[in-house]
Amino acid sequence: MQPRHFISLLDINGSEFRSLINRAIELKNHRNPDYQPLKGQVLGMVFEKSSTRTRISFEASMAHFGGNAIFLSPRDTQLGRGEPLEDSAKVISSMVDCIMLRTFKHETVTTFARHSSVPVINGLTIEQHPCQLLADMQAYFERRGDIQGKTVAWIGDGNNMCHSYIHAATVLDFKLNIAAPAGYQPNKMIADAAGERIRFFDTAIAAAKNSDLIVTDVWASMGQEDENKQRCSTFKGYQVNAEIMDTAQNDALFMHCLPAHRGEEVSAEVIDGPQSIVFAEAENRLHAQKALLEFLLCAK
Incomplete structure (x- = not known):
């Protein structure tokens, strides 16, 4: 089964959007430290653009839910040394449970999504900022x-x-x-x-x-x-x-x-x-x- 991605707000319908909002409000008002639905899961975070709110919020989210987040930048990985995006998507998605990208070109995220075996989240591109x-x-x-x-x-x-x-x-x-x-x-x-x-x-x-x-x-x-x-x-x-x-x-x-x-x-x-x-x-x-x-x- 193909994973569900969040590349654009158009990837969800009105009912799903409202459910996400209501769930976010619930999680905000009633935090339960014992609720760790992502225990043992890993979020790979690819950053081509620097960040404050995006990085902290995703890392904290995974920590609160019992999971882990890995920070990846082009300086530290083969992404910055010419490895094809298709190859990177296949490799990274084979080792993590979800991928978030904050990058310049929107095509970078859509390409990752096409070749990823796990959900891909658009953390920001020059075209959209759905999160x-x-x-x-x-x-x-x-x-x-x-x-x-x-x-x-x-x-x-x-x-x-x-x-x-x-x-x-x-x-x-x-x-x-x-x-x-x-x-x-x-x-x-x-x-x-x-x-x-x-x-x-x-x-x-x-x-x-x-x-x-x-x-x-x-x-x-x-x-x-x-x-x-x-x-x-x-x-x-x-x-x-x-x-x-x-x-x-x-x-x-x-x-x-x-x-x-x-x-x-x-x-x-x-x-x-x-x-x-x-x-x-x-x-x-x-x-x-x-x-x-x-x-x-x-x-x-």
Whole structure:
């Protein structure tokens, strides 16, 4: 039987997504040290990109569940010395129970999945960041209930996070308003596939109007540092600040996957203010990924 992978939010349906969220909330609120469903199992973690939240949350998840995690980087393995991905996937998957990759090219993860005999998890690619959306949606559900029918505003770069928000809107059935500068909008095929749930706006103010959740990300992601000066100029009108939040619903929440640059994509008064739930969102990486690992490795 082929293993079940988690490469994209489109790999799960709405019922499964909600079950993962509810299970994550349960695991968060009622931790049982004696519950170790992954005892004796190993997660292989392949990192081409550096990480704080992804690495800690997956390692802690395996430890809490009685398993182990192995950190693998191109510097330490044959992955960085030209071994074909297909061969690496076959070898690594023969020795571990699950593989998580945080990498640049999305094709790296999809190639691993095609040749792996165990579940493969997308920990981040330049195209998508589905694990972060599990945590984000958990944070929203905890405070406002189901997001179905609500309106989310994405303000800033049409990057991997934006793509995964588009997928989340498709799976959980909410509306997504997107404000991104020309030339920095999300992949057209990904956006078009979501249909009428996605709307584009020329200004951040327009996208934020009456929204229930405002989300942004850094203007220059990892690997784009040389574009930072240009991007700061291009994105100048896309900062999430008090004016933007005042345009949204009175009880609107603010999210950011972190790390954040105060004074650039978000003002300090917003990210450190009462509507911001960025640190609860970050903590939820642990609980959401525990639910995901349980879902992939303990399915009956």
